[in-house]
Amino acid sequence: MARVEYDDVWKRFPGSDRVAVHALTLDVADGELLVLLGPSGCGKTTALRMLAGLEHPDGGDIRIDGRSVLRLEPKDRDVALVFQSYALYPHLSVRNNIGYPLRVRGLTLAQQAERIGRAAALLRIEHLLARRPGQLSGGEQQRVALARAIVREPRVFCMDEPLSNLDAKLRTHTRTELKALQKDLGTTTIFVTHDQAEAMTLADRIAVLDQGRLQQLGTPDDVYRHPANLFVAQFIGSPPMNILAAHRHDGELVVEEAWRIPAPAVRDHHGGTALTVGLRPEAITIEQDGGGPGEVLVSEPLGSEVIVNVKVGSALVKVRTAPDVRPGPGTRVRLAAQPGEVRLFDPSSGTALD
């Protein structure tokens, strides 16, 4: 059980002019599952490896349960890391792979066998114990790696994109199991992924990173409904939030010079009357009455929903509709925005204005 704090942590790799992790301040509560989300190269792995002791930060502090771990060797931090590549020991059987951290801790053979058995049962890999890692499929290796991490009951789990080598079906399945397992064990967990859907389903809270900087920290709902800036708005959601140019006029917003919506109240900003509007595809409704500012380009049926692509002014707006609404190309439509779901951003800095 542990609480993890990153306190103004910096990391720049020698010989690189880019800062890999930029003033990261982050707090993970005891028992929480925090997802570090961001595009490839944004510093997720580096942040994780600094907690595990595999990289040393240039500045700042990392604490577990209030005590700095920077001076501790990896072996003394009691952090388990599931590598993206799994890093199973190829010359040891699955049983000895899982048992390795127990052997290191000097448990008796009986204690080891008991704990290995429990972890293997939990992850349903009992039938694989005698095999070598080379004889396992990707999904099986992933389970063995997880078993090796949980068997020793560490203070913190770190997982670096552990599902990315699995095929789509196994990935969604394992995702669900993993979340249940984490809640069961109650171990503080930092889970790294570049997949926003994975982040949304797993996380208690999501930390969105871009170019080494923390963009937003919040619950999945928070991050989805109230993105802190345009980066988060466009990184999360599929299709992502519609980002449109607008200006204020007579208490209304004129979007893309064509579509008028009631302006929500926002705090002051420096952009004059120009604004950037963000609208989730499901926050827009379509009315087909033969007129209106929008022109349908194409409708993409996805079974449970339809994504209608509408041209408004010079912009393309994606609208999520019920499966039976499928306007054909060229249809003129009127769009309406759900009043509570209109997000405004400062056009120059991209930060949210609400």
Add this chain to the structure above:
Amino acid sequence: MTAVGPQAAVQVDIPPPIRPRERGTPLEWALMHLAFVAIAAFFLAPFVWLFAAAFDAEATAYIRVPGRLTLDNFTYIFRELAFAKALANSAIVAGATTLLVVLTVTLAGYGLSRLELRRKGWITFAVLLLQTMPLSATMVPIYGLARLLGLRNSYLGLILIHAAIELPFLVWLMKGFFDSVPRQLEEAAWLDGRSKLRALFEIVLPVARPGIAVAAGLSFISAWAEVLMVIILVDKQDMKTVPLAFYETFRTAGGYVEVQYGLVAAMGVLYLLPVMAVFFATRRLMVRGLVSGTKGL
């Protein structure tokens, strides 16, 4: 459709697909196999001579069917030429050299692969540069140094010089092996609670075992066969190693007395056998090791 400029050229350049051909005409088949046999015979001939002459009472410098099969050549080299002592000397020198070399190249290769050193590129290339220097150019200083340090006619001198000869290449080779062992393996062991040294012994070295076998095999074979440094450093009868004894049996006789080809061949056989034994003992690991190890080079 008219083919225009570059596109036409590209189309012309595409080679026709290679079709698996039938076995060819009987003449082609015969010529091919004749060529194989000729090449094989060319490489095998010296070994045929060696094994035929060693058991021949009247061996010559040419391959012939032994007139009378005998073991006299072998008994003679042990009784009269003290070949057992030469074998023992070679075994001691090659064995100790192998131990020293394996220990050193394992640590040095691991260091070059994993540690963050300034000027690591320079060090690595300096090692390779050493390897390319012709050793015979440094014969005189080596002789002088050995005399100064009292290392002539001693096991220690031979072991040190043989190890020095083999180190550069094998350090380079082992660095390649360690480069091909994923870093995450030992990082995982650290996080599992192991110190860096024990992670090296329990995780990295077992995974790099084929590489270590290659280094051991190569260093044994080359220390066993090395002759130039032995000539420089040894002039006492009881410090001779196998290749030197072998060489002298051939040389001293030349010119004055008729060369005893049977004795030379008998020594040659015993010179060769341990090399073959080492090769066959480690061949699986060697092949695996050389294939995976050279990837990292």
